[in-house]
Amino acid sequence: MSDEPPVVARGLVKRYGDVVAVDDVDLTVEAGDVYGYLGPNGAGKTTSLRMLLGLIRPTSGTAHLFGRDPLVDGARALDGVAGFVEGPRFYPYLSGRKNLELLADYDGRGARLRIDEVLDLVELRDRARHRVGGYSHGMRQRLGIAASLIRDPRLLLLDEPATGLDPAGMRDMRDLVRRLAGEGITVLLSSHLLAEVEELCNRVAIIRKGRILYEGSLARLLETASESYRLRALEPERARLLCLAQSGLDDVVLDGDEVVFRAGEQAVADLSVALGQARIPFTALVPSTTSLEELFLGMTEGEPDERPAEAVA
Amino acid sequence: MGGVVKVYRWELAKLAAQKRTYLGVGAAILVPIAFVVALVLQKGAGPTDVPLGRTLRDTGLATPFVVLFFLSIWGLPLITALVAGDIVASETHNGTLKTILTRSRERGQVFAGKVLASLTYMVVAVFAMGAVALVAGTIAWGLHPLTSLSGTRVPVGHGVVLLLETLGIYTVALAGVAAFGLMLSTVTRNSAASVVGTLMFALLMQLLGVLPGTESIRPYLLGTQFDAWHGFLRTPADWAPVVRALWVCTLYIGIPLFAGYLVFLRRDVAGE
Numbered sequence: 001m002s003d004e005p006p007v008v009a010r011g012l013v014k015r016y017g018d019v020v021a022v023d024d025v026d027l028t029v030e031a032g033d034v035y036g037y038l039g040p041n042g043a044g045k046t047t048s049l050r051m052l053l054g055l056i057r058p059t060s061g062t063a064h065l066f067g068r069d070p071l072v073d074g075a076r077a078l079d080g081v082a083g084f085v086e087g088p089r090f091y092p093y094l095s096g097r098k099n100l101e102l103l104a105d106y107d108g109r110g111a112r113l114r115i116d117e118v119l120d121l122v123e124l125r126d127r128a129r130h131r132v133g134g135y136s137h138g139m140r141q142r143l144g145i146a147a148s149l150i151r152d153p154r155l156l157l158l159d160e161p162a163t164g165l166d167p168a169g170m171r172d173m174r175d176l177v178r179r180l181a182g183e184g185i186t187v188l189l190s191s192h193l194l195a196e197v198e199e200l201c202n203r204v205a206i207i208r209k210g211r212i213l214y215e216g217s218l219a220r221l222l223e224t225a226s227e228s229y230r231l232r233a234l235e236p237e238r239a240r241l242l243c244l245a246q247s248g249l250d251d252v253v254l255d256g257d258e259v260v261f262r263a264g265e266q267a268v269a270d271l272s273v274a275l276g277q278a279r280i281p282f283t284a285l286v287p288s289t290t291s292l293e294e295l296f297l298g299m300t301e302g303e304p305d306e307r308p309a310e311a312v313a
Numbered sequence: 314m315g316g317v318v319k320v321y322r323w324e325l326a327k328l329a330a331q332k333r334t335y336l337g338v339g340a341a342i343l344v345p346i347a348f349v350v351a352l353v354l355q356k357g358a359g360p361t362d363v364p365l366g367r368t369l370r371d372t373g374l375a376t377p378f379v380v381l382f383f384l385s386i387w388g389l390p391l392i393t394a395l396v397a398g399d400i401v402a403s404e405t406h407n408g409t410l411k412t413i414l415t416r417s418r419e420r421g422q423v424f425a426g427k428v429l430a431s432l433t434y435m436v437v438a439v440f441a442m443g444a445v446a447l448v449a450g451t452i453a454w455g456l457h458p459l460t461s462l463s464g465t466r467v468p469v470g471h472g473v474v475l476l477l478e479t480l481g482i483y484t485v486a487l488a489g490v491a492a493f494g495l496m497l498s499t500v501t502r503n504s505a506a507s508v509v510g511t512l513m514f515a516l517l518m519q520l521l522g523v524l525p526g527t528e529s530i531r532p533y534l535l536g537t538q539f540d541a542w543h544g545f546l547r548t549p550a551d552w553a554p555v556v557r558a559l560w561v562c563t564l565y566i567g568i569p570l571f572a573g574y575l576v577f578l579r580r581d582v583a584g585e
Contacts, residue, residue: 047583050411050581050582050583053411053415054414054415055411055414055415055581055582055583056581056582056583057579057581074419074420075416075417075418075419076417078415078416078417079417082415083415084411084412084415085411086408086411087408088412089407089408089409089411089412090407090409090412091327091330091407091409092407093327093330093331094326094327094330098326098330102323102326102327102413103412103413103416105319105322105323106319106320106323106413106416106417106418107416107417108319108417109417147412151416151417
């Protein structure tokens, strides 16, 4: 057992010609973390994970898993590490079980003995005899988890594990990740869904256009994202003027027939009273959930000191 | 070493689960059968312009040599290319390279397993062709002594030994095609391009050998080594082309395999 952190990446850069896919990325995942790697599609998440797994060579920078560098130590660097990038892929002409047996033999160390157990865990036992070519997307995703778990990993790297799943499948996948984390497996999970990361992760890194915008605890991140509210009133223009006059409300704008603004909870409570006193009927006054995109905008346009200086340099 | 064996066994299992394997070995088995059936139905003289063609109807022992002569030009190179050109590229196509390269096997072990499996398939195809041709020829014309290219009579037992030696040295030459296919399969990441490119390479090597003005390099072309086995059919056996085939083929096998190995070790596995 190594005391080194599960993931330490420093200054990772990957260039494809003129395109910089990953630009000076630092990541640190500590043992026991459920670490969310958050960013829109094409931000460089998958490329980063490929570098961690030794599938592609960084243009510069280093990646260490439990202190081992895949480029130096080869397959040994992946001891105790499992996962997949860009969706798990299998041999379509072999059965699910045969695929797992193949990978178990590639792994050694009793991986074969865990096959039945993990097939039960991902609820694929009944279909394991069928060829993977006939599997649905969700089944392949679950087989991917199974293939990772037969390695008995201490670190799981999952690239958008819930993508393309139906709502029930997404829920099952998240339950599974939560359960695995509960068993002490460190998880690094990439996602473009804020809700998913919010639900599962304790620490996050946010990447955009190959650069890390934020790395740290999720709680701290959400504090920095100021709450935005939507007000639906019968007389939108009067409502907007009232909002402008209220203290504690910022960025008041009319969006269709709704007034949108940023405010703290107390200011919103005061506003509801003011609306009543001004006899402006309203049907809704709700916090609008901060979307990832809004969060990004907030981060890229916000005060520079909200971000770690080295990450924006 | 144990790691390579594990990869090799699974590569064989994968080949056994794929249609193209049966297409290749099936062709190697069906061609001699079709050849014998056609000659039996045709009744006339055998092909007179190929080694042993004149004596084809005298003994089934001549059949595998004549079939090999015809298949050696493009049939067996194509059968070889079918798997060698595909075995790395298909991983790209299926997106499975990342699946197997994130386990506990080194890239070198994976590549070695694939090389061994491709060569095994090639050997199986060549020897299956020889065995089926021998059986089909024997059923048609009986098993009698063979007349060598020098005109001497070769007893059946020695003839079978000559056949094994012939298939063996031909396989070494064919491994040059397989090695080139493996390299293309690794570099192009495209199965169809690799199969076609490998066949083109085999044909070009033979074409170069018949062009005027290539006499000086002819002994060192891969295509020339395809005919090295003719030396076994002389009395006494002419070992010069066989020995030359062995060392020339070592280069044709070693260089592309080493190049493919280096590319495989260093390549970025992205988007596949």
